[in-house]
Amino acid sequence: MPPLFDLREVSFDYDGVPALRSLSLEISPGERIALLGANGSGKSTLLRLLDGLYPPTQGTISFDGSPLTPEKLASDGFAFAFRRRVALVFQNPDVQLFNPTVFDEVAFAPLQMQWPKDEVMSRVAAALELMRISHLRDRPPYRLSGGEKKRVALASVIVLDPDVLLLDEPTATLDPRSQSELIDLIQQWKGSTKTVISATHQLEIVDDIADRVIVLEAGSVAAQGTPAEILANQELLLRANLVHAHRHSHDGVTHSHPHIHSHAQHRH
Amino acid sequence: MSARGFLESTTMGFARALTRAMLSEQTARQRGLLQSLDPRVRVVGLFALVLAVTLSRKITVVAALFAVAIVLALLSRVQLTTLIKRVWLVVLGFTGVIALPAIFVTPGSPVAQLGPAMITEQGLRTATLLILRVETAVTFTTLLILCTPWAHVLKALRALHLPKEAITMLAMTYRYVFLLVETATQMFDSRRSRTVGRLPPAEQRRMAGRTAGVLLSKSMATSEEVYMAMQSRGFRGEVEVLSDFHMTMWDYAGLVLFLLVAAVAVGVGR
Numbered sequence: 001m002p003p004l005f006d007l008r009e010v011s012f013d014y015d016g017v018p019a020l021r022s023l024s025l026e027i028s029p030g031e032r033i034a035l036l037g038a039n040g041s042g043k044s045t046l047l048r049l050l051d052g053l054y055p056p057t058q059g060t061i062s063f064d065g066s067p068l069t070p071e072k073l074a075s076d077g078f079a080f081a082f083r084r085r086v087a088l089v090f091q092n093p094d095v096q097l098f099n100p101t102v103f104d105e106v107a108f109a110p111l112q113m114q115w116p117k118d119e120v121m122s123r124v125a126a127a128l129e130l131m132r133i134s135h136l137r138d139r140p141p142y143r144l145s146g147g148e149k150k151r152v153a154l155a156s157v158i159v160l161d162p163d164v165l166l167l168d169e170p171t172a173t174l175d176p177r178s179q180s181e182l183i184d185l186i187q188q189w190k191g192s193t194k195t196v197i198s199a200t201h202q203l204e205i206v207d208d209i210a211d212r213v214i215v216l217e218a219g220s221v222a223a224q225g226t227p228a229e230i231l232a233n234q235e236l237l238l239r240a241n242l243v244h245a246h247r248h249s250h251d252g253v254t255h256s257h258p259h260i261h262s263h264a265q266h267r268h
Numbered sequence: 269m270s271a272r273g274f275l276e277s278t279t280m281g282f283a284r285a286l287t288r289a290m291l292s293e294q295t296a297r298q299r300g301l302l303q304s305l306d307p308r309v310r311v312v313g314l315f316a317l318v319l320a321v322t323l324s325r326k327i328t329v330v331a332a333l334f335a336v337a338i339v340l341a342l343l344s345r346v347q348l349t350t351l352i353k354r355v356w357l358v359v360l361g362f363t364g365v366i367a368l369p370a371i372f373v374t375p376g377s378p379v380a381q382l383g384p385a386m387i388t389e390q391g392l393r394t395a396t397l398l399i400l401r402v403e404t405a406v407t408f409t410t411l412l413i414l415c416t417p418w419a420h421v422l423k424a425l426r427a428l429h430l431p432k433e434a435i436t437m438l439a440m441t442y443r444y445v446f447l448l449v450e451t452a453t454q455m456f457d458s459r460r461s462r463t464v465g466r467l468p469p470a471e472q473r474r475m476a477g478r479t480a481g482v483l484l485s486k487s488m489a490t491s492e493e494v495y496m497a498m499q500s501r502g503f504r505g506e507v508e509v510l511s512d513f514h515m516t517m518w519d520y521a522g523l524v525l526f527l528l529v530a531a532v533a534v535g536v537g538r
Contacts, residue, residue: 053496076504083502094447095493100419100439107510112502120510140419142446156501 002065004029004164004195005050010059011219012045019045020219022059027197029163032190034210035199036230038241042219043199044091047166050197051088084113087157091168091199093149096156097141102133105141106155113160127159132181146173154182165189167198171205183208203231203242215240295414300344302415306519307424313526314412320530321405324537327393330400333533337407344415355410356403363402367395418442426509436507440494448487455479 003026012020020042027033035043048054049061052073061068063082072078087109090096099105106127110120128134131151136144141152150173157165170186171179186209189196198209206213206227213230215222217240223230230236237243296303302310317333324330341351372382376390412421422439426432459475467475 048496051500053500079504080502083500088497088500090493090497092493095490096497098440098443098494098498100422100443104419104510108498109501111508111510112504114508117510138417138419140417140443142443160501 001028003027004031004064006060006062007049008060010049010056010061012042012049012054012057014045018219020049020056023219023221024059025214025221027195029195030191030193031195031197032186032209032211033195033197034206034213034227035197035216036201036203036206036213036240036242037199037216038201041216041240043201043216044168045219046216047088047168047197047199050164051086051166052082053088080113083109084160085162086164086166087160087162088166089153089157089168089170091172093141093146093153093173096153097149099141101138101140102128102136102144102152102155103138105152106159109156109160123159123161127155130158130185131155147175147178150174150178150182163193164195164197167196169200170198170209171200171202179205201242203237206231215242295346295350296417296420298345300346300415302340302344302411304518305522306513306515307416307420308427308513308515309519309523309526310412310416311421311424311428313523313530314408316527316530317408317533318405320533320537321401321408323534324401325397326537327397327400329533329537330397330404333529334400334404334407336529337404337411340411341407344411346411346414350414351407351410355406359403359406360399363399367398370394370398423509423513427513432507432509435509444487444490444494447490448483451486452479452483455482 005025005027007023007025010020010023010025011018023042023046035046037043045054049056052063052068055070063086066072066078068082073082097105099108103124106124107120110123115123125134128137131154133148133151133155136148136152141149144152150170154170167186170182174182183205186196186198190211196209200206200209210227212224213227214224215230215236222240223233223236225233234243305313317336321330321333324333338348341348371387371391371394372385374388374391374394376388378386379389379392380387416424419439422435426435456479459479
């Protein structure tokens with residue numbers, strides 16, 4: 001199967017400060033991927049490149065066989081098709097919720113796609129129902145809690161039923177119950193045609209949301225493999241600042257060892 | 269200067285104003301006369317009444333329109349104490365200062381002597397008309413804001429074919445001013461939690477300058493992110509919007525009544 005995203009030697013820098021370095025990657029349709037890395041490892045930048053928001057400084061990115069370039073995205077035909085198929089949920093929901101009400105927020109994307117009014121109304125209702133936020137329909141987003149904002153942000157992209165979901169720290173700011181519900185939602189897409197790429201540094205959710213893990217370190221791919229393989233590689237996780245030394249005492253003797261929590265593996 | 273400093277007090281004032289704005293949405297969701305009408309009718313109808321107030325030259329007509337405003341407020345469950353505190357006293361203070369000289373400088377029949385200055389009948393009429401006009405116009409505008417959620421005001425303006433870009437800018441400014449005020453308040457709180465005693469004025473000014481700089485750079489970063497979030501969801505330079513308002517017979521009746529009152533007021537008051 002040809003890759004959905006094909007990244008070749010991609011580099012990106014913010015005004016001369018490198019964020020991604022010579023990164024090559026292939027992502028197939030239907031994959032569930034976790035981008036794992038410490039703060040500043042390039043996860044969010046990579047998601048924005050995949051969403052066509054930044055062009056790479058060097059290298060090429062192609063989506064479904066077409067080069068993803070500013071020139072291509074300048075054409076209405078390609079841009080509408082791409083935006084319809086690929087959606088990004090930002091880490092900070094406040095930047096994503098810019099409309100006066102929750103309804104307007106969720107209706108924003110379908111309206112930009114110029115869908116018929118009836119379809120917009122029914123899709124919005126379904127997305128609100130799916131995220132269990134129908135009761136917030138007429139509320140202004142600034143009056144919502146952190147968890148509610150995240151749900152609205154998710155509903156605002158799920159409404160398009162995109163083929164690719166790019167999630168930047170999807171469980172950040174969520175309480176444990178909302179986290180669990182979101183993980184359940186991502187798990188529902190397992191085996192479907194939906195490609196879900198989640199950037200996170202929370203090892204404990206990786207096994208639930210991904211079949212492949214890509215570890216980023218200083219803007220490069222440090223390793224990739226199944227969640228079990230990556231989570232078993234203590235040396236890699238320590239080097240990538242994903243685990244920390246846990247100090248404690250036994251019978252008055254203090255010692256330290258790497259410390260991670262995972263639903264699949266719970267080790268001390 | 270107050271203990272908190274000018275900039276901090278101003279920000280706190282903004283925060284209080286925004287809290288009031290949030291509370292006013294509660295009035296907008298109550299069951300009342302204005303709330304029962306389509307937001308477009310409210311916008312057009314109250315705008316027509318404001319226009320009638322500004323075009324009327326007779327005190328009796330403007331006073332009648334003021335009475336209409338009071339009746340509308342009562343039927344829309346708006347507390348008169350709210351209007352007294354937030355509109356009438358404030359407007360009286362500001363407009364009174366402007367209108368005061370008119371009492372003395374307008375030529376006409378003298379009614380009283382105040383030291384060397386003469387109060388004229390025409391002067392009193394001019395000042396009363398000016399104050400009454402501003403009070404009435406601001407009351408109608410306040411009723412619109414109090415009885416209509418901000419989102420519906422924006423939608424109504426869109427439905428009335430005001431430029432979409434202007435409405436979107438207005439909506440986003442209102443949306444993000446909350447975020448910026450919240451950020452500023454947190455910055456001040458954070459600073460206060462690490463400050464003992466009172467800082468010298470020069471240091472306070474430096475601190476205020478630095479805070480303003482940080483806020484500006486934060487707002488710039490936020491605006492870039494918001495633009496990307498819009499692009500990511502298909503924004504191509506022109507905002508598409510949806511109007512889901514439905515006019516009923518009640519709304520049409522309300523609109524006709526508003527326009528009729530405004531037309532009669534203009535006709536009689538000119």
